[in-house]
Amino acid sequence: MYTESIEDYLKAIYEIQKEHAKVSTNSLSEKLNVAPASVTSMIKKLSEKKLVTHKRYQGVKLTKAGQKISLEIIRHHRLIELYLAEALGVPWDQVHEEAEKWEHVLSEDLEDRMDAVLGYPTRDPHGAPIPSRDGTIAELDSIPLADLRSGQSAVVAEVSDHDPDLLRYVGKMGLYPKAKFKVLSIEPFNGPIKIKVDGSEHVLGSGAAQYVFVTEVKGSTTGAT
Amino acid sequence: MYTESIEDYLKAIYEIQKEHAKVSTNSLSEKLNVAPASVTSMIKKLSEKKLVTHKRYQGVKLTKAGQKISLEIIRHHRLIELYLAEALGVPWDQVHEEAEKWEHVLSEDLEDRMDAVLGYPTRDPHGAPIPSRDGTIAELDSIPLADLRSGQSAVVAEVSDHDPDLLRYVGKMGLYPKAKFKVLSIEPFNGPIKIKVDGSEHVLGSGAAQYVFVTEVKGSTTGAT
DNA sequence: TATCATTTTTAGATGAGTCTAAATTCTATT
DNA sequence: AATAGAATTTAGACTCATCTAAAAATGATA
Numbered sequence: 001m002y003t004e005s006i007e008d009y010l011k012a013i014y015e016i017q018k019e020h021a022k023v024s025t026n027s028l029s030e031k032l033n034v035a036p037a038s039v040t041s042m043i044k045k046l047s048e049k050k051l052v053t054h055k056r057y058q059g060v061k062l063t064k065a066g067q068k069i070s071l072e073i074i075r076h077h078r079l080i081e082l083y084l085a086e087a088l089g090v091p092w093d094q095v096h097e098e099a100e101k102w103e104h105v106l107s108e109d110l111e112d113r114m115d116a117v118l119g120y121p122t123r124d125p126h127g128a129p130i131p132s133r134d135g136t137i138a139e140l141d142s143i144p145l146a147d148l149r150s151g152q153s154a155v156v157a158e159v160s161d162h163d164p165d166l167l168r169y170v171g172k173m174g175l176y177p178k179a180k181f182k183v184l185s186i187e188p189f190n191g192p193i194k195i196k197v198d199g200s201e202h203v204l205g206s207g208a209a210q211y212v213f214v215t216e217v218k219g220s221t222t223g224a225t
Numbered sequence: 226m227y228t229e230s231i232e233d234y235l236k237a238i239y240e241i242q243k244e245h246a247k248v249s250t251n252s253l254s255e256k257l258n259v260a261p262a263s264v265t266s267m268i269k270k271l272s273e274k275k276l277v278t279h280k281r282y283q284g285v286k287l288t289k290a291g292q293k294i295s296l297e298i299i300r301h302h303r304l305i306e307l308y309l310a311e312a313l314g315v316p317w318d319q320v321h322e323e324a325e326k327w328e329h330v331l332s333e334d335l336e337d338r339m340d341a342v343l344g345y346p347t348r349d350p351h352g353a354p355i356p357s358r359d360g361t362i363a364e365l366d367s368i369p370l371a372d373l374r375s376g377q378s379a380v381v382a383e384v385s386d387h388d389p390d391l392l393r394y395v396g397k398m399g400l401y402p403k404a405k406f407k408v409l410s411i412e413p414f415n416g417p418i419k420i421k422v423d424g425s426e427h428v429l430g431s432g433a434a435q436y437v438f439v440t441e442v443k444g445s446t447t448g449a450t
Numbered sequence: 451t452a453t454c455a456t457t458t459t460t461a462g463a464t465g466a467g468t469c470t471a472a473a474t475t476c477t478a479t480t
Numbered sequence: 481a482a483t484a485g486a487a488t489t490t491a492g493a494c495t496c497a498t499c500t501a502a503a504a505a506t507g508a509t510a
Binding site for chain 3: 230263281282
Binding site for chain 4: 003005034035037038041042045056057
């Protein structure tokens with residue numbers, strides 16, 4: 001077993017790697033809320049344990065072994081989130097925080113039991129894919145809502161869980177995973193976006209729209225500038 | 226919030242205090258699997274935080290504040306045990322280990338949700354009382370099964386959860402909390418005990434019978450020597 | 451291409467919790 | 481009451497993860 005701290009680093013590296021290719025000391029420092037010097041010394045340790053590869057001043061990259069562990073933690077995290085939401089009615093903006101602590105102490109046996117009770121799910125409450133036990137993960141092919149055009153309709157695939165306020169904000173509009181909606185208008189220069197979800201209209205700031213990812217985009221691409 | 230280690234010490238002190246009045250450095254050392262010197266230094270810290278009182282060479286005692294915290298942890302522990310058994314079907318010999326880790330990271334909100342789902346229970350799967358939120362606990366008035374006499378019948382109140390093997394052993398005989406049974410014979414000098422539970426007979430070593438606590442004792446006290 | 455701001459690393463310290471070995475205090479027995 | 485053996489505490493060291501301050505490397509631009 002690895003320490004909680006090591007698990008947190010590996011998870012953070014995986015998440016940054018998914019978006020940025022370069023996983024810098026600074027990005028980890030920000031994500032984990034620790035000083036850059038602390039990151040450097042942890043990187044040294046992870047590197048010795050062959051969980052990451054590291055070239056000085058060039059960022060880190062997970063090894064096979066490192067990725068396996070990070071996906072195990074992410075599996076724990078997302079199964080827990082879904083379990084809390086489904087079985088105990090915890091609101092989707094609170095499940096992340098709870099899972100953040102529990103994920104490090106969940107046994108494999110309990111993981112399996114939760115998985116079974118949930119019916120072997122593939123998505124967490126925010127739409128993020130749940131890695132399988134053997135370490136495969138179905139990453140989504142989705143785009144930010146902010147990139148849509150007027151007149152297009154789409155389906156919510158995933159909402160970033162990094163900020164509870166964001167989740168409450170878009171939740172009030174009904175923008176949960178699998179929700180269908182239509183873009184009525186979208187203003188230029190990152191202006192507000194008017195959408196129709198389940199019969200009712202809402203206006204959404206572009207900041208939030210960056211963090212709502214959608215699929216099944218249909219309709220005119222020429223509606224607005 | 227206190228560290229996991231502090232919580233473990235407080236819980237251990239509570240548990241020893243319940244049986245032994247003197248909570249010695251050595252008893253803590255054994256219960257927590259740490260060196261006696263480590264206990265001494267932790268006692269110093271707990272004492273500074275006013276969670277225990279301590280006279281050198283004379284053992285420790287929980288303060289009001291210390292007891293409150295230890296009961297909160299025990300509440301977490303026992304609610305989790307019951308939840309795991311009821312909601313996820315975890316066998317009663319495994320719930321302790323799982324709860325031991327989870328108890329330290331359980332939020333108050335989740336505690337409340339589990340409490341409600343379980344219907345505000347008063348006993349964990351081993352029959353131990355669950356402290357209330359405000360820190361009251363209904364300690365049981367029970368005696369070890371080993372102290373019974375031939376011919377007496379009684380009801381299982383609680384089984385010690387300190388050893389999973391013990392739980393599996395007595396579980397095979399049906400000696401769960403609330404089970405009624407009758408002592409058919411009991412041999413002297415800590416000999417084997419023959420009992421009848423739910424229609425079938427079993428023989429039980431006195432070692433195990435020390436850790437099974439019973440109430441509602443009825444019948445002859447004069448049956449055996 | 452030389453310089454300067456940014457990023458990263460090194461050096462050294464800190465706090466938490468643990469350990470071993472040695473000293474001290476207590477207690478039971480003669 | 482003296483003393484042997486057990487329990488407890490002190491002293492000093494270790495690991496883990498972090499920090500701050502300072503040095504070094506990078507790379508962007510004038």
